[in-house]
Amino acid sequence: MAEDCVFCKIVAGELPASVVYDDADVLAFADLDPKAPTHILVVPKRHYVDISELAGDRDASAAVLAGVAAVVRTLGLNSYRTVFNTGVEAGQTVFHVHAHLLAGRPLTWPPG
Ligand code: AMP
Ligand code: ZN
Numbered sequence: 001m002a003e004d005c006v007f008c009k010i011v012a013g014e015l016p017a018s019v020v021y022d023d024a025d026v027l028a029f030a031d032l033d034p035k036a037p038t039h040i041l042v043v044p045k046r047h048y049v050d051i052s053e054l055a056g057d058r059d060a061s062a063a064v065l066a067g068v069a070a071v072v073r074t075l076g077l078n079s080y081r082t083v084f085n086t087g088v089e090a091g092q093t094v095f096h097v098h099a100h101l102l103a104g105r106p107l108t109w110p111p112g
Contacts, residue, residue, distance in 0.1 A: 081100075
């Protein structure tokens with residue numbers, strides 16, 4: 001657990017979250033400030049700063065993608081977008097890697 005990491009605290013049960021999927025390696029919960037009608041964050045339970053660090057652990061990488069697929073199945077989504085913001089200039093604000101899973105209305109492309 002990384003000190004002062006909001007997502008580590010959610011994983012540890014020290015902060016509340018609206019959980020939609022939970023397994024040994026991954027937790028998925030609703031984003032506090034949703035950018036689409038469905039906006040779920042899928043995080044590995046172990047702390048990795050970003051997708052580059054996560055990629056060094058192939059099992060954890062696969063677990064995050066499987067977690068996305070599990071949420072998609074659970075919510076019955078047909079069409080969705082997954083985003084990993086990486087670095088401040090790309091909009092990353094929480095430095096515990098997370099997949100944004102967005103759905104629920106047509107999403108424009110490319111994003112701004
Ligand atoms: P990013 O800007 O890509 O790092 O995404 C961080 C996301 O985490 C933002 O969409 C925030 O709304 C969301 N967020 C921050 N704190 C919490 C929290 N305690 N529970 C749920 N979502 C959060
Ligand atoms: Zn963390």
